[in-house]
């Protein structure tokens with residue numbers, strides 16, 4: 001039974017709390033079973049602190065009575081227009097049991113001891129089970145890539161600005177590959193701003209909202225404002241939350257170099273995971289500090305380089321920026337070299353030339369990059385180069401992607 005439980009919950013939930021909770025579950029102790037059927041396809045089994053619904057075509061679902069009371073969707077417990085709960089959850093005794101409970105058609109109807117009545121559609125319940133959640137969040141949405149990915153969207157600006165399909169194409173490219181391009185855009189800051197705001201408002205940071213890097217433009221104490229080459233990196237590793245998307249538009253360049261480099265950070269992390277699981281673990285566990293310092297600014301964040309989704313274990317974020325690391329004092333002496341070695345493995349995967357996509361951005365192309373996944377860089381350049389761009393916060397990006405239908409679950 002325990003083995004079955006572990007299997008159903010997936011391998012990321014070996015928490016001691018859960019195991020002991022299960023050991024205490026009354027299901028094993030009190031076989032108080034009442035079967036209620038009304039001829040519907042579901043079978044209802046009422047146990048001490050939860051019920052089990054099963055049908056021949058559906059794996060059984062379990063819900064605690066307390067959970068059911070907390071999820072009452074009647075107008076006094078739940079505000080359907082604001083999508084917010086109103087129920088006084090902790091005014092309910094944890095030991096609550098239904099006074100009556102029946103299945104009527106595809107609806108579960110419960111009357112509680114105080115007479116309060118709740119109804120739940122079986123379909124809705126089936127979408128709320130842990131199994132259903134895990135299946136949804138585990139569903140593959142990403143394609144890892146090396147070199148130039150085949151299917152990056154190049155969306156014409158008119159279609160992008162004016163049609164749902166145009167927006168969907170870009171968002172889908174971003175959720176699948178972490179990169180997407182809008183083409184045919186005027187080489188002006190205003191046109192860039194319009195393209196950015198079709199996704200979400202540009203995020204205001206110390207660099208501005210829609211920023212520009214150009215000779216004699218606004219200057220910040222950062223190598224991005226120099227002409228030197230920049231190896232692949234993520235931006236904002238020193239912010240408590242790095243921007244979700246970064247947008248680049250090379251408006252003009254009279255000179256040489258200045259090519260853009262893109263690398264799939266999740267592909268690099270996957271390589272380390274496949275070939276050296278200990279290094280991978282070190283990069284998930286070890287916290288290092290990143291910082292940004294200039295007059296009036298001191299951003300400083302301590303965080304691991306790799307983050308996984310807490311339930312599925314899928315990649316959530318890579319924070320790879322060798323330049324913006326602070327002096328390393330967060331790692332105990334005995335583990336310093338272990339971290340360097342692990343980071344060295346990741347660095348090898350990141351800089352493997354077969355994984356690099358070098359492109360020369362044209363002045364009509366606006367490039368969107370998922371800054372939690374894809375690393376960017378550039379070659380050194382000469383001459384006058386004018387780049388406009390912006391950040392979009394993670395929550396605004398993922399919200400837009402879900403509304404557009406390109407991201408079905410949390411991420």
Ligand SMILES: C[N+](C)(C)CCCC[C@H](N)C(=O)O
Nearest residue numbers: 207211222224234235236237
């Ligand atoms: C993009 N923009 C030019 C505004 C700023 C660049 C900031 C660069 C910083 N080293 C980082 O990696 O976050």
Ligand SMILES: O=C(O)CCC(=O)C(=O)O
Nearest residue numbers: 224230235376377378387
């Ligand atoms: O100049 C470029 O193309 C990119 C520089 C960069 O890394 C940045 O602005 O974040």
Ligand SMILES: [Fe+2]
Nearest residue numbers: 224234235376
């Ligand atoms: Fe950057």
